[in-house]
Amino acid sequence: MKAHLITYGCQMNEYDSHLVQSQLVSLGADMVDSIDAADFVLINTCAVRGKPVDKVRSVLGQLRKEKALRPLVIGMMGCLAQLEEGQQIARKFEVDVLLGPGSLLDIGKALESNQRFWGLNFKDELHDHIPPPPTGKLQAHLTIMRGCDHHCTYCIVPTTRGPQVSRHPDLILRELDSLLGAGVKEVTLLGQNVNAYGFDAGAKLAGYPSFAELLRMVGASGIQRIKFTTSHPMNFTEDVAAAMGETPAVCEFVHLPVQSGSDRVLRRMAREYNREKYLTHIAQIRKHMPEAVLATDIIVGFPGETKEDFQETLSLYDEVGYDSAYMFIYSPRPGTPSYQHFQDLPREVKTERLQRLIAVQKDWSAKKNARFQGSVQEVLLRGDAYSEGHLEGHTRGNHPIVVPKALGAVGAGLYQARVTATTPHMLYGELVGVDGQTLPMVPNFLPEAAALSSPLTML
Ligand code: SAH
Ligand code: SF4
Ligand code: F3S
Numbered sequence: 001m002k003a004h005l006i007t008y009g010c011q012m013n014e015y016d017s018h019l020v021q022s023q024l025v026s027l028g029a030d031m032v033d034s035i036d037a038a039d040f041v042l043i044n045t046c047a048v049r050g051k052p053v054d055k056v057r058s059v060l061g062q063l064r065k066e067k068a069l070r071p072l073v074i075g076m077m078g079c080l081a082q083l084e085e086g087q088q089i090a091r092k093f094e095v096d097v098l099l100g101p102g103s104l105l106d107i108g109k110a111l112e113s114n115q116r117f118w119g120l121n122f123k124d125e126l127h128d129h130i131p132p133p134p135t136g137k138l139q140a141h142l143t144i145m146r147g148c149d150h151h152c153t154y155c156i157v158p159t160t161r162g163p164q165v166s167r168h169p170d171l172i173l174r175e176l177d178s179l180l181g182a183g184v185k186e187v188t189l190l191g192q193n194v195n196a197y198g199f200d201a202g203a204k205l206a207g208y209p210s211f212a213e214l215l216r217m218v219g220a221s222g223i224q225r226i227k228f229t230t231s232h233p234m235n236f237t238e239d240v241a242a243a244m245g246e247t248p249a250v251c252e253f254v255h256l257p258v259q260s261g262s263d264r265v266l267r268r269m270a271r272e273y274n275r276e277k278y279l280t281h282i283a284q285i286r287k288h289m290p291e292a293v294l295a296t297d298i299i300v301g302f303p304g305e306t307k308e309d310f311q312e313t314l315s316l317y318d319e320v321g322y323d324s325a326y327m328f329i330y331s332p333r334p335g336t337p338s339y340q341h342f343q344d345l346p347r348e349v350k351t352e353r354l355q356r357l358i359a360v361q362k363d364w365s366a367k368k369n370a371r372f373q374g375s376v377q378e379v380l381l382r383g384d385a386y387s388e389g390h391l392e393g394h395t396r397g398n399h400p401i402v403v404p405k406a407l408g409a410v411g412a413g414l415y416q417a418r419v420t421a422t423t424p425h426m427l428y429g430e431l432v433g434v435d436g437q438t439l440p441m442v443p444n445f446l447p448e449a450a451a452l453s454s455p456l457t458m459l
Pocket of ligand 1 (some may be wrong): 048049148154155156157191192193230231232257259297298299328329330331332333
């Protein structure tokens with residue numbers, strides 16, 4: 001079998017794709033990198049907004065045409081697959097294999113059966129399963145929990161991924177060990193709401209650490225960099241900020257989605273915190289980790305959001321001074337309370353607000369990134385080329401950074417880089433060291449490096 005896997009959605013989906021890919025390989029499949037070369041195409045889907053659903057529809061349309069011309073098995077997995085909406089789409093586009101996010105380990109059974117196979121159960125084995133480490137990668141995801149116990153009124157995730165189930169710490173540490181053994185240097189702990197780890201349905205699980213304790217345990221493993229996502233402000237506690245500050249491997253990066261700066265909107269979203277409480281968390285993070293790079297998620301144009309409400313989002317942005325933000329136009333999702341009960345705002349209102357927010361974000365990101373000019377940052381180079389002569393990587397603060405190749409910098413690894421230019425989206429630098437040692441310098445000031453280092457060329 002020649003299998004091609006397409007992944008949409010968040011890092012949880014990337015992790016799940018890796019897991020399913022390793023199952024496919026162990027079943028004897030060859031992974032190929034185009035639809036044309038495949039006889040099994042599997043799409044890992046996202047349902048969080050309308051756009052990713054439209055994308056799946058269009059790829060499935062293309063696949064259905066292919067299937068009329070040659071033998072082709074079509075598979076759909078992930079969040080959309082779990083929804084009635086997704087199952088309708090699957091029927092329409094003649095999908096053969098459909099696996100919800102809890103049924104991924106059924107992939108073998110699904111491919112063996114000679115008829116349509118739909119798996120929609122949430123099975124515990126998924127938690128016990130330790131996928132093999134990604135080959136040749138220094139960065140890896142590690143799922144510490146699945147599902148979500150919150151009920152934000154706009155969000156479909158609790159429906160697609162079910163209630164929160166924390167993974168046993170022994171399994172997490174075993175998976176971490178296997179990653180370490182494979183040479184992984186940076187791990188991102190994943191969950192819809194990692195701060196609630198160990199408290200499923202609101203109750204403390206016996207034998208499970210809290211998230212703060214888990215951070216310390218992972219920090220003691222010898223891994224060099226730890227990131228985690230996502231944090232829900234409602235479950236954020238100061239001991240998490242303290243554990244971050246006291247665990248050297250935990251990177252100076254926090255993604256704390258705020259969604260809105262208006263208390264009225266936050267109430268209507270059922271976010272269970274207000275602006276003041278949120279700002280307390282930011283203050284705690286800054287107290288324990290003064291260098292923390294702060295990122296957030298914001299939804300603009302939530303139903304009923306007034307000009308004044310939106311103004312409060314802009315003012316909160318200024319008050320926090322975020323380094324970066326993921327900004328989304330509210331997308332009504334069938335099956336969510338806000339879809340059912342609230343009237344969507346006109347498209348023009350939503351896009352105009354998004355434009356204004358993006359302008360504020362760009363200003364802040366430009367200012368925040370400029371503070372790194374001239375500094376030396378620890379960079380994890382992924383090893384793939386950004387362009388000929390340049391490599392791409394990430395700092396501890398999660399900034400993408402591009403550096404010209406230097407002698408001794410043969411590819412993937414942890415390096416020190418001096419930042420030579422910044423834009424709102426990116427840092428540019430030159431390699432100055434590897435593993436704490438100074439690099440033998442070469443004239444790495446190639447003409448194209450000079451061009452790339454100019455922020456203006458990126459506009
Ligand atoms: N569990 C994570 C979020 C998962 S979804 C958390 O709570 O932080 C990622 C982001 O998508 C959310 O933070 C939110 O900003 C956005 N989002 C979710 N539902 C949305 C919708 N219906 N319309 C627009 N954006 C949405
Ligand atoms: Fe969705 Fe809210 Fe759960 Fe995040 S915390 S996944 S936004 S319901
Ligand atoms: Fe999308 Fe599911 Fe992730 S809806 S954002 S893939 S949790």
